Amino acid sequence: MPPKKLIETITVEGTQPGQHLLIFGGVHGDEYEPMAAIRLLKTQINPDQLFGKVTLVPVVNQPAYERLNRCGPDELDLARTFPGSPAGSISQQIAAEATRLIQSADYLIDLHTGGVISKLAPFSGYTLHSDPIVLETQRRMARAFNLPVVWGTSAHLKGRSLSAARDHRVPAIYAEWSGGSGCDPEAVSGYAAGCLSVMSELKLLDRDVELKPILHHIEDDRQESGHLQLQNHAPVSGFFEPAVRLMDQVHVGDQLGTISSVTGDEILPVTATQTGVVLGLRTLPYVKQDEWLAVILETKR
Known part of the structure; x- marks a missing residue:
């Protein structure tokens, strides 16, 4: 063959x-x-x-x-x-x-x-x-x-x-x-x-x-624009539950979701680091620290 x-x-x-x-x-x-x-x-x-x-x-x-x-x-x-x-x-x-x-x-x-x-x-x-x-x-x-x-x-x-x-x-x-x-x-x-x-x-x-x-x-002509995984990372490992949907408008500081411990006794809010439109969301619930959670297209800088 x-x-x-x-x-x-x-x-x-x-x-x-x-x-x-x-x-x-x-x-x-x-x-x-x-x-x-x-x-x-x-x-x-x-x-x-x-x-x-x-x-x-x-x-x-x-x-x-x-x-x-x-x-x-x-x-x-x-x-x-x-x-x-x-x-x-x-x-x-x-x-x-x-x-x-x-x-x-x-x-x-x-x-x-x-x-x-x-x-x-x-x-x-x-x-x-x-x-x-x-x-x-x-x-x-x-x-x-x-x-x-x-x-x-x-x-x-x-x-x-x-x-x-x-x-x-x-x-x-x-x-x-x-x-x-x-x-x-x-x-x-x-x-x-x-x-x-x-x-x-x-x-x-x-x-x-x-x-x-x-x-x-x-x-957006900034050096790293277009790198989808660059922003909005998980601060800790755990179970991610999004609080936004694709194409939602968000502002810096808005809650993107929460990350919970195995028992749910610890729940950490995750907030947006950019203002814009949600283009991507993590759907697999378990995340490791520093993995990306959301892609936001910045509509204002």
Whole structure:
């Protein structure tokens, strides 16, 4: 038998010439909605109506997927490992192959979720690229994805698929939606629809883009903006119960939830360190000290 490919891809070739869009799912092995959405998308793209080519990757990180985990057996976070190394560990090899795919493309969409431990509200994001043409293309792509929040963040973060795309001047966006160990059908269908909408915006499909209302479009050029796990950590280990919901508005000092001891005799309130909109929440109740509990998109600074 031939050796197993590091990354299994699906290519849809259009009957008309055009550009090349690459779509990633499963960079983390426990994020299931993108995997299902990309398989659905494969059935929705009609080659007779396609200008150019679409490469679909339902599961970039197969070793992590097969071990029911965010990371592969080397315990490296693939989303911090780009551009990788062909001679490195398994995650570094996958990152190198994924970087090669990015270099071959004209555009990139990378789909994510909150994984098994958390849920995320639907939003699309992009880096504040130094090249104004790349930046404006990314804005258009993120807007066309038709999610209620659009977030432009630091171009200086390392190790991501968008970092590799940045370095090769490939316009790229990512999206986050759902998680919590299931596979939300609304997120699956919404992701497929968002990809089709971006394809229309990029003229890979000849149809009008129907833009939905956006609640928040924030651009934040601070050095660490876009690092989702940076704020609102657990002060102690214990049983976390949130007091807010996704898309709630919160202010600094508002209660996000409580962390309880095993017997419930000790209950510690956890308060927000930022003012803004709740984009992510820990859903797995047991937390360890310093693990993140909430992602807040700052609407005021």
